[in-house]
Amino acid sequence: MLKYISVANSLKEYIEHSNLKQGDRLPNVLTLAEDYNTSKTTIVKALEILKADGLIYQVQGSGNYARLPKRTGYINFQSNLGFTTNLHEENLSSQSVSVTSIAADTELAEQLQCAVGTPIYHVERTRTMDGKILCLENSFFNANLIKYLNQEIAEGSIFKYLTDVLDISIGFSDKFFKVRELTDYEAGKLALTAGQPTLDAHEVFFTNDGIPFDYSSNVYHFENADFYLQTQQK
Structure with a gap:
C-alpha cells in the first residue's frame, strides 16, 4: 500500500475515533510528518484524500479542520x-x-x-x-x-x-x-x-x-x- 494512502487511512481512524467536533483543528503538516515519520508531501497528499472524503476542510493559511461527523446508519x-x-x-x-x-x-x-x-x-x-x-x-x-x-x-x-x-x-x-x-x-x-x-x-x-x-x-x-x-x- 502506498505510504500516503496508509497515512490517510490512519488519519481517518484518528478523526472518527477521537470525538472531534466540527471545527476542531488537526495538527499541522509538520507535526503530522514527524508523527508518521514521513515527508510533508506525503502528509499533504493524505490530507487531500480526507478532504475529498468530506472528513476535513482546509482554511488557507490556517490549517485543516474536522467536519461534522456523519449521521449514524447513513x-x-x-x-x-x-x-x-x-x-x-x-x-x-x-x-x-x-x-x-x-x-x-x-x-x-x-x-x-x-x-x-x-x-x-x-x-x-x-x-x-x-x-x-x-x-x-x-x-x-x-x-x-x-x-x-x-x-x-x-x-x-x-x-x-x-x-x-x-x-x-x-x-x-x-x-x-x-x-x-x-x-x-x-x-x-x-x-x-x-x-x-x-x-x-x-x-x-x-x-x-x-x-x-x-x-x-x-x-x-x-x-x-x-x-x-x-x-x-x-
Missing part, C-alpha cells in the same frame, strides 16, 4: 472503500452469500475493460444492517487481478482482503444511479414486492493505477437504506 456515497469501512459502527453482515466463477460477457468486458471470456468471480450477497435488509449486492471481480476469492472471504470484508492480503491499492470509482422498480428475483431477496421502488447503484472500482477490477450493483431496500453526500466548492 451510507456515504463519496466513499469507495466498501460497506464494512463505510458502516463500521453498525452491525453490518452478509447473508445468502454465493461465489461463482463465470466468463465475462459483452457488458462485463466493457465495464471491466477486459476481453470477452475473461474469468470473473461473481459474488452475490444480501447485506443487512442491525438485522434489517439493506440491499442486494452483485459484484463481478476480474479474476486475472483478484487471483483468489471464496465464500469465507466474501462473508467478511472483501475490500479489506484486497488491501491487506492481496496488497491492492484501491484508487477511485465511478458511480451511476437509477431509480426503477424491483424485479421478482430482487423483491424476493429484499423481502419486498415486485414493482416496488429501488435505487440501483452501479459502481466500477479502479486500482490506484487506473485498472478496473470490480463492477458492482447494489439494489437498495427503499425503507431501510439512507444516504448522504457532502459537497464543497472547488
